[in-house]
Amino acid sequence: MSTMAAHLRQIRQARRRSRVPRVFRDRSNPLEDMGEDEVFDRYRIRPRTIIYLLGLLKLSRHIARNCSLPPLWQLLIRLRFLATGAMHLLVGDNLNISRSTAGRCIRAVSLKIAQLSRDFIKFPLGRDAVRAKEAFRNIAGFPNVVGCMGGTFVRIQRPTANEGDFVNRRGYHSLNVQLITFAEFKITSCNASWPWSVHDSRICRTSTLCRMFENGQYTGFLLGDSGYPCRWFILTPLLNPTTRAEERYNGSLCRTRVLIAQTFGILKRRFQCLHNELRATPRNAVQYVIACVVLHNLGIERGDIINNEDNPVPPTPNVNDNYVPLNTGQTDGCDVRHHIIRTFFSH
Structure with a gap:
């Protein structure tokens, strides 16, 4: 036993003599x-x-x-x-x-x-809503628009629960992220908590923003693609236009709505984690997407990406855009669409 104890003491002493020195890493300011x-x-x-x-x-x-x-x-x-x-x-x-x-x-x-999403992802109200309508109208002449709506895939790693719900039509796992964008590429609404298997129309129907439009808290139109239902506050393109007025309506809507595709491109090119694959659980991936949107809007507000002061929105003629009783919620979406075609695109 004494020999064993002496041997152990020698080992401990050797370890003390060969102790690894502490490494003090650089903590200087990269900025x-x-x-x-x-x-x-x-x-x-x-x-x-x-x-x-x-x-x-x-x-x-x-x-x-x-x-x-x-x-x-x-x-x-x-x-x-x-x-x-x-x-x-x-x-x-x-x-x-x-x-x-x-x-x-x-x-x-x-x-x-x-x-910080409540402070930086906000739907336009008051003067901001008027400014949004003017900016959207200057794009292609479409009246009373307050936002363009669309969805995009954000790739994630294979989840452990409900794995099949996240496999999209391209064969990889993804979230279905729905965004609404302002005319200056600023995102005014972000819904990232749904897997790919949930359709765009359901994401819109169950959103808080949709309920606010139905209750009359917001006025104006959201422009969507044919994946959304045509409602009195969501306007979609005609699938089979038959007249010149309907073709002009479709052209104006598509030229205005291309803004949402451009916003997706700016967001994903700026933050490569959204362009490639988020190596995270779905819950953490949702937080990452929202964080990217917050940073995107913050960068626009502070002129990091786009300096809006150098490109002010030109004034538009004083046109009464509130031509539909939006606050009632009783007008059919197709009737609203045909009314717009007759009023603004038939000349």
């Missing part, structure tokens, strides 16, 4: 080491907006650890993931942290950003 364009290329947000967002999130340090991550680093880890869509291991290697730490930061900060 100070790179130019503005370099920061935007890597994080898809400009430095001034990153600092502004950091003040809104009010992130805290993990004080239980000796080498806790500063709030700025937590945010940059999250932005790096959204901008590249890379695995947590690659994001961690790029910023010199472990994969598990990167995953925790990505999930926690995504939830914080998604909680």
